[in-house]
Amino acid sequence: MKNVLTIAGSDSSGGAGIQADLKTFSAHGVFGMSVITAVTAQNTQGVFAVEDISPELIAKQIESIFEDIRVHAVKIGMVSKIETIKTIAEGLKKYKPDNVVLDPVMVSKSGYHLLKPEAKEALINKLLPLATIVTPNIHEAEVITGIKINSLKDMEKAAYLIKNMGPKYVLVKGGHLEENATDLLFDGNNIETLTTKKINTKNTHGTGCTLSSAIASNLANGYSIHEAVKLSKEYITTAIENSLDIGKGVGPTHHFYTLYKRSGVINE
Numbered sequence: 001m002k003n004v005l006t007i008a009g010s011d012s013s014g015g016a017g018i019q020a021d022l023k024t025f026s027a028h029g030v031f032g033m034s035v036i037t038a039v040t041a042q043n044t045q046g047v048f049a050v051e052d053i054s055p056e057l058i059a060k061q062i063e064s065i066f067e068d069i070r071v072h073a074v075k076i077g078m079v080s081k082i083e084t085i086k087t088i089a090e091g092l093k094k095y096k097p098d099n100v101v102l103d104p105v106m107v108s109k110s111g112y113h114l115l116k117p118e119a120k121e122a123l124i125n126k127l128l129p130l131a132t133i134v135t136p137n138i139h140e141a142e143v144i145t146g147i148k149i150n151s152l153k154d155m156e157k158a159a160y161l162i163k164n165m166g167p168k169y170v171l172v173k174g175g176h177l178e179e180n181a182t183d184l185l186f187d188g189n190n191i192e193t194l195t196t197k198k199i200n201t202k203n204t205h206g207t208g209c210t211l212s213s214a215i216a217s218n219l220a221n222g223y224s225i226h227e228a229v230k231l232s233k234e235y236i237t238t239a240i241e242n243s244l245d246i247g248k249g250v251g252p253t254h255h256f257y258t259l260y261k262r263s264g265v266i267n268e
């Protein structure tokens, strides 16, 4: 079994962050581990409080895992503030994991700034160059590049600009586009377009977390970047198609639909 680590924030309502990541890892048959960067009090309606974990405790969590266990892939989510980013970057430089999937989480679907605005530069300068693949949504790609994104052409332009900041691959996610859910994968030479129909649901809490964790799992399981992204897009699409009407706001997606279906737990 391969071992995959998420470095991210905890979501008390279980739809995003560490909780979504660990569920995604389990659904992919990899052994999930976590370094918690912040604890959030949130639900499907909003984020109500955040407490950052100290850089010392983050560094200790990273050390405890890497000094003992082989890590086949790392996924990075909510990194909150400059000190957290510096600590993670130092850990990655020291332990050099093979696959680093960076989801540059900035603002939650409910509008809360999970990344402090002053930490944006540190995320770009210190973490982007260490990423195997970075997976910004439209808003994050706009913030990283400073351009406005209204079309697939703009997404392409952003992918080029972000690639020049140091990651090996860029996946610009178009879940927030009006028409289709089109993501663009750029490897430095070619753009690959991954398109699905936009699913008409409000329940998309944690879609970015889930997609990036699926990519990390698939990379750990030996797939190439292109295969890993394609399989992960299929996984998130099924998870959104079968999303759960839990809570009064933006509900979570279903991580185990295919597994449960196969095993007969679900038989509709």
Ligand SMILES: Nc1ncnc2c1ncn2[C@@H]1O[C@H](COP(=O)(O)OP(=O)(O)O)[C@@H](O)[C@H]1O
Pocket: 136, 137, 138, 173, 174, 175, 176, 181, 182, 183, 196, 197, 198, 199, 200, 201, 204, 206, 207, 208, 209, 211, 233, 236, 237, 240
């Ligand atoms: N309504 C939807 N229907 C189908 N796919 C979606 C939908 N919303 C998001 N996705 C897909 O989910 C993944 C996460 O994208 P997105 O929601 O843009 O990221 P984030 O959660 O970071 O904002 C992408 O592959 C995107 O295309």
Ligand SMILES: Cc1ncc(COP(=O)(O)O)c(N)n1
Pocket: 008, 009, 010, 011, 016, 017, 018, 040, 077, 078, 105, 107, 108, 109, 110, 114, 204, 205, 206, 207, 208, 209
């Ligand atoms: C701890 C944590 N990490 C990430 C997200 C982003 O997820 P979303 O964009 O779906 O709100 C979140 N809400 N909470």
